[in-house]
Amino acid sequence: MEATIEQPKSTINVKLIVPFINSVRSVFSKMLNTTATVERPAVKSVPVPQYDVSAIIGFSGEIAGSVVVSFPKATAIKVVAAFAGMEVDPDGPDFADAIGELTNMIAGGAKKDLGVSAGITCPSVILGSGHVIARLRDVPCLAIPCNSALGAFCIEVSIKQVPATA
């Protein structure tokens, strides 16, 4: 029997979430040379991401939905510096580029482990507090709080399996 997290009107299949946890650990270990730890996920009902620097990638195909990786600005600055190997101006284009590429790796790694045929969009990066993410209405969102030596951040996974058509 599959483990599920209950939410009014819908459920989240935990099998869809674990690949994202494994992927973020792998990306932080290989590209940032540090460890990411994960806390207890919780269902999220508001469309505002946890923090003020967010990257979003959409999925289509055998899964549909999106993943958002959200950082406090101070953490994002440290994460980008560790990734790029140098300080990057948070107001310049390279900052969003780096956050987007990291999120791309997290989404790509998760997609492989999900074992589904799916396409992913190029990442969109949103800077500024209080921004709203529009997600699929019928797909619940699970927020996965993460920690690292570079600071706390959050992954918000909102995906569903798409039934095969005959």
Place this chain on the structure above:
Amino acid sequence: MKILLVDDSRTMRNIQKKILGDISGAEFAEAGDGVEALAQFAGQKFDLALVDWNMPNMDGLTMVTRLRQSDKTTPLIMCTTEAEKARVIEAIKAGVNNYVVKPFTPESLTEKVKLTLSKAAA
């Protein structure tokens, strides 16, 4: 040795340059998508190209397919988040010589590049 880095992320191209800068005599050129990469190939010869898969304007698979119509020999490494076996097979059929999955460690990228270059020289 001239290496073309094809990736829409400038950060990723900088990371690759930093890692592969240790290869003796390495010089780098950059392209942000497949269209730019084919334009670079039209004007000069490269000893190696690292090619991302998902890029705007022209993706890496299309770029490799088109390049291989006229250039059968330049070593090409697909460097991408696309990690499924079916994707790897698709890229090899299109003509890449090797495949690196992002995220990678500096050691794994260097090893794949050196292996690809030594096979091409044999």
